Amino acid sequence: MIGRALPFVALLAALGCSRAPAGGDGRWIADAERQHEIADERLAAKDLAGARSSLLPIVRGEAPRHVPPDARRGVLQDTYFRMAKIDLDAGEPWVALADAERGLALGRAEDLFVANLLVVRGAAHEALHDAEAAAADYHAALMINDRLLAQTLRESPGDAAPARGGAP
């Protein structure tokens, strides 16, 4: 339903290329992107365990101190999201649940990184037969999307009626 939250290019753009010192912010994110590409290749080869292993170094390593907190959170949450999705595909919803919760523990910003983690945690709840918890997580993700839509409508030219929930 919801794919990768944001490509790493967006994160790089958010950091600003001119501000990215060699070996600094940009390199940490570029390294993470490379690990994700390896995960893509493993997934294409139906190697779920290999894909998950390729993502582990991202969450186990230390992000450089000068990486902006939001960029760090985005990279890590996107990685936890992918790990949780792989866990689900591997038939291990309890592991997926733990990964999603680690990701959500990094911060609850109103963005698609958090929405994706809520969706994957909802799917883990569903697989574990906790329907109410699943519906609650899906609804929380829906609300984030609704607020982002309201924000997009406000910022785009025109004067359309705002989506419910987000616009003042």
Add this chain to the structure above:
Amino acid sequence: MTGRRLAWLLLAFPITALAGCATAHGPREGSGPAGASSTDDQEAARAYEQLLSAHADLHRAQAQAQPQASPADCARIGQLRDNICALAGRICEIADRQPSGSTAAEHCADGKARCKTAIDAARTRGCPTKNVVPDRSPSR
């Protein structure tokens, strides 16, 4: 936006009021002088037609004046709308399997309403439409 909504309210009231008057003052046998009543009715009917016509003109003008979103904005608007509607559909599937009055049923109703609003918002901006309204609702 507020101005436009206000305009609609201002227009809606007299139309409703006039429609009510038209019903109340419709041709009735034996209700006063036939000539005077008929003239009043005709004038009221003409005024009502003019008001309806002005209302339609305003509606057309507003539709033409509505700024359209850029392709980039539409891509994001469409993606968010689809996310909202897909999640609403998923919640409603869960709610269907729950006892009546469940929290999931409340989330389903709310999600469906937000999905419809998102579809309307995207359509108003001229973004490509997609039939993604969840047709499921809690049956119990």
